[in-house]
Amino acid sequence: MALSKQVTPTSSLNRFMAWAKAAGYHVGEHPAYGGVTAAVHTAGSWHLDGLAADINKNGPRERVDLIHAMTVARSFGLAVIFARDGVVGVARNHQGHLHVDVGEWSNYGAGNVRSTRGDAKVWALQGAVHLDGADRDNLYGPNTDKRLYALAASSAHGGGRHPYGAQFTQDVVGARQDGKWGGASRSAHDDAVQDAQRALGVRDDGVWGPATDKAWRLVRKAYGR
Known part of the structure; x- marks a missing residue:
């Protein structure tokens, strides 16, 4: 070859x-x-x-x-x-x-x-939660899952929580990591959700709701999470 x-x-x-x-x-x-x-x-x-x-x-x-x-x-x-x-x-x-x-x-x-370029859906999801470089590897592993969990948890549907701290969630959504979850962080969150929705193939309205959550959990199940 x-x-x-x-x-x-x-x-x-x-x-x-x-x-x-x-x-x-x-x-x-x-x-x-x-x-x-x-x-x-x-x-x-x-x-x-x-x-x-x-x-x-x-x-x-x-x-x-x-x-x-x-x-x-x-x-x-x-x-x-x-x-x-x-x-x-x-x-x-x-x-x-x-x-x-x-x-x-x-x-x-x-x-x-x-050759396959890996799992295109996982690649897109990793981009949505701002993984890059060596960490954006097409493989749905613990790091990818943790960041998507933080994205889901910080939505209204997820209870507006930050299970790993606000700064970690800000890193996930690409906002300034100052630990203060304000308007700029919420706007970045909605943009990240929209990117994730496009990767998941659901309506990209920037709101993490039941349909988005279900699509994400199906991906998690496929990778044994």
Whole structure:
């Protein structure tokens, strides 16, 4: 598979590798994880630039574990190569390990396909609650859930509460973090709610009500929250 342009932040790859390591996978062929084998990955390889890595996990469930890792990698918006569906093209050389990179093409075993950019709904929700940089990773995790909970709780429907403090809620909505929940904070809150509603596919009136709350809880349920 010819290398293409980078479409996913390097930080997303770094976060995925950290997840894989913590989950018991072996992360290799990356400068920060044991270096790169020059005889295998020659000049021009993204492995040498820290833009790709190989994932292994030996054991009786190796294939199942690698398919799970592939799913997680895709949720981060990463390109993957693994012989899940066959051995067409470069997938034939990736039957015992998973390749991940920041490019635009994946191969699940049946030929090249454009890579997913992760969960578009989660990406949009993370933007609504002002996550950025390495924290905006397409993955609905504890940080994303906490910020959306704060957004919901601070609405009239949620009781106008600030479970993590007013300053935290102000950070969530993109307002000045002075701890004083006034008109500017309320206006920023309504704008953030409107962005979240667009991500959730409900009426974007800037008011967090029952329909918005239900749509958000369905997303939470889908991610085991």
